[in-house]
Amino acid sequence: MTAGHCNRTPSHGDTPLAQAGFDPVEQGVLTIARLFFQSFAFPNSHAWLSAFARAGRLLPPGAVQGRSRDVAFAVLGAVQEMRTARKSGFRFSNPDCPCCASILSDHERHFLEVLRALRRGTRSQAHCAAMLVCEGNPADGLLLAMSDLAALTRARPPSTMRGSGVQADRGLSAT
Template identity: 50%
Template sequence: MTDHPCSAPDHGNDLPVAGAGLDRSELQVLTVLRYFLQSFTYPASQAWMTAFQVAGRHFPAEQSANLALAALDMVQAMRVARREGFRFSNPECPGCRQVMSGDERQLMGALAAARRGQRSRAHTHALILCEGNDVQPFLEATNILARRMARATQTSERVTAPSS
């Protein structure tokens, strides 16, 4: 449970983003995912464009669009599997974006586990997130995103590595 600085209601399973154990790349992908989700919720916002801009600012230029597309594929696979709505924090609100909903925790838990090779943990998060429905398409999309994040991280480390 956490207090929202913007007075948004706490739904009982919210968590401060800072305490979620996500690395820098995962935090950036969380923002990208939130903008895609916002675009589905409020189509007129055209927030999908901001999702691509965020990816372009935080990942290597030659990989950011493919990474954003993989994030969109992951969201879409989740949307197909779920029957209930997905609660996410508003990426535009300075207070809300500091808080992860329970749904976001499952989504990012699956991604973080996939990135770390924890297949069983990723599957558990996926089952909860997809409400017991078929998780295979979601897990495939999650693994693709995890691989693209690994490539983008390796590329950015090579670019920023000090020369000897």
């Protein structure tokens, strides 16, 4: 893996995004999340505005069950829950640099693995990834926020999932 024109040197645990196996919706969620991360790291960037503006392009109608703005808001909720649980910094790639955006940090990978697992109905994998991204701290808030996000970005039709909708993802029994 080369750093490209921006001179970024990949860190231990970084992988090429193209090799991570995330689908286009998950990659769109990653870009939206990166813009929120950037907004918190560099408040004067106002990158949160770009997160909402780009959501429509990254998550076209039909690609998600909710509106793109709803998805962006759900991503913000998940980011906030993760920020509450983590005690140290979060490594993310610059969404505005094509070279950097092609690199997935290990922190970003764990964040997206929570979503991917919930979208596919593998709750135990979601718990493992949530514990990693939250550094072993309580991850219930992140799991709830990611369950809401998963409901808006469902990979499979809800009828093929055990239980029904978000309630099943949240560990509640379906009736």
